[in-house]
Amino acid sequence: MANVTDLMIMREQALAAVQGAPDVAELEAVRVRWLGRSGLLTAALRSVAALPIEERRAFGAAANQVKADLELALDQGSARVRGAATLAQFASEQADLSLPPRRLRLGRLHPISRTIREVSRILATMGFETVEGPEVESDYYNFEALNIPRGHPARDKFNTLWVSDPLGDDPERPVLLRTHTSPMQIRVMESRRPPIRVCVPGRCYRFEATDATHESVFFQYEGLAIDEQLSMADLKGVLYSFARQLFGGERKVKFRPDYFPFTEPSAEIAFDCFVCNGGGRTNSGACRTCGGSGWIEAAGCGMVHPAALRRVGYDPERHQGFAFGGGIERLAMLLTGTPDIRLFQTNDLRFLETA
Numbered sequence: 001m002a003n004v005t006d007l008m009i010m011r012e013q014a015l016a017a018v019q020g021a022p023d024v025a026e027l028e029a030v031r032v033r034w035l036g037r038s039g040l041l042t043a044a045l046r047s048v049a050a051l052p053i054e055e056r057r058a059f060g061a062a063a064n065q066v067k068a069d070l071e072l073a074l075d076q077g078s079a080r081v082r083g084a085a086t087l088a089q090f091a092s093e094q095a096d097l098s099l100p101p102r103r104l105r106l107g108r109l110h111p112i113s114r115t116i117r118e119v120s121r122i123l124a125t126m127g128f129e130t131v132e133g134p135e136v137e138s139d140y141y142n143f144e145a146l147n148i149p150r151g152h153p154a155r156d157k158f159n160t161l162w163v164s165d166p167l168g169d170d171p172e173r174p175v176l177l178r179t180h181t182s183p184m185q186i187r188v189m190e191s192r193r194p195p196i197r198v199c200v201p202g203r204c205y206r207f208e209a210t211d212a213t214h215e216s217v218f219f220q221y222e223g224l225a226i227d228e229q230l231s232m233a234d235l236k237g238v239l240y241s242f243a244r245q246l247f248g249g250e251r252k253v254k255f256r257p258d259y260f261p262f263t264e265p266s267a268e269i270a271f272d273c274f275v276c277n278g279g280g281r282t283n284s285g286a287c288r289t290c291g292g293s294g295w296i297e298a299a300g301c302g303m304v305h306p307a308a309l310r311r312v313g314y315d316p317e318r319h320q321g322f323a324f325g326g327g328i329e330r331l332a333m334l335l336t337g338t339p340d341i342r343l344f345q346t347n348d349l350r351f352l353e354t355a
C-alpha cells in the first residue's frame with residue numbers, strides 16, 4: 001500500500017522522465033505511463049479508498065499535488081521539445097549559398113507585339129499618334145461609311161464573320177468582327193477635326209482558309225493623315241520613309257495601282273520577297289512565301305475618297321487626306337525571316353525564343 005513517501009519517490013521518478021524525454025513521442029509515453037488509465041499515479045490515486053480514514057486526507061492532497069506538478073512539467077516539456085524541433089529544422093534548412101543558381105527563363109515580347117511597337121514608333125517620328133478601335137464593329141463603319149454599301153462586290157473580298165448583337169439583332173444594323181482597321185478612319189474623322197495624323201494597330205478577322213501568308217485572325221496597322229494640300233506625293237514619302245526605317249534601306253519597295261472603294265486613287269505597296277530575294281524561285285521550285293511572284297504585298301493605300309470626307313462633314317475642296325493599311329504579320333515575317341504566318345499563333349517556344 002502506497003504512502004506519502006512513496007508518492008514523493010514517484011514524483012521524482014516521473015519528473016526525471018519528463019526532463020529526459022527528447023521528443024513529443026517520448027513525452028506522450030511518459031504521460032501514459034504515469035497519468036494514463038492504468039498509469040502508476042492513477043493507480044495510487046485510486047488506492048486512496050483502501051487507506052485508513054485518518055491517512056486519506058493527507059495522502060489524497062499529496063497525490064493531487066503530484067498529479068498537478070506532473071501535468072505542469074509535461075506542458076513545459078512539450079514546449080521545450082517543440083522549440084528544439086523547430087530550431088533543428090531551421091538549422092537543416094539553411095540555404096547553401098555555394099549552390100549554382102537556378103536558370104532563369106526570361107520572357108520577351110511576342111514578335112507581333114514587337115512589330116506593332118516598331119510600326120507605332122516609326123510613324124510617331126512623322127507625327128502619327130497611335131490610337132485603338134473596337135474589334136466588334138458595325139456594318140456601317142466597316143463597310144457603308146467606306147463606300148461599300150450592301151451588294152457592293154468589294155464585300156466579297158472581305159470574308160466577314162457576322163456576330164449576334166447582345167442587345168438584340170437588328171437587320172438594319174448588323175454587327176461583325178472588323179475585317180480591317182479602316183473603320184477607324186471614319187471614327188477618328190468623326191471625333192476629331194483636321195489636321196489629323198493617327199496610326200491604328202489592331203486585330204482583324206476574316207473567314208478564310210489559312211496558308212503560309214493568310215490567317216483568319218491577324219493584325220493590321222492603319223495610317224490616316226488629313227490636312228490642307230495633302231497629295232499622293234506625301235503618301236509615297238511617308239511610306240518610303242516608313243519602309244527605309246523598318247528595313248534599313250535594304251528591301252525594294254514597289255507601288256502598283258490598286259482599287260479600294262474608300263480611296264481614290266488607290267495603290268498597293270509591296271516589298272521584294274526575303275526568301276527568294278525577289279526571284280520568285282527557290283531550290284525546291286516556286287517560292288511558297290510569295291507565291292512565286294517575288295513580291296510580298298504589304299499595304300493598301302490611297303487618297304481618302306471625297307465621299308468619305310463629305311460623309312463626316314469635311315469639305316474635300318479644303319481638306320484632303322491619305323490612308324494606308326497593311327498586315328503586321330507580313331512585316332513581322334520580313335523582319336524575323338519567318339516563312340509561314342501560322343508560326344506566330346502556334347505558341348511553340350522553339351520558334352518564339354529565336355524569332
Ligand code: FA5
Pocket residue numbers: 179180181182206208213214215216218219220222260263297298299300301302323324325326327328329330341
Ligand atoms: C485592306 O484591308 C484595306 N483596309 C487596306 C487599306 C487601308 C487600303 C487604307 C487603302 C487605305 P487588304 O484586304 O488588301 O486591304 O489587306 C491589307 C493587308 O492586310 C494585306 O496587304 C495583308 O498584308 C494583310 N492581310 C489581309 N488579309 C490577311 C490575312 N488573311 N492574313 C494575314 N494578313 C492579311
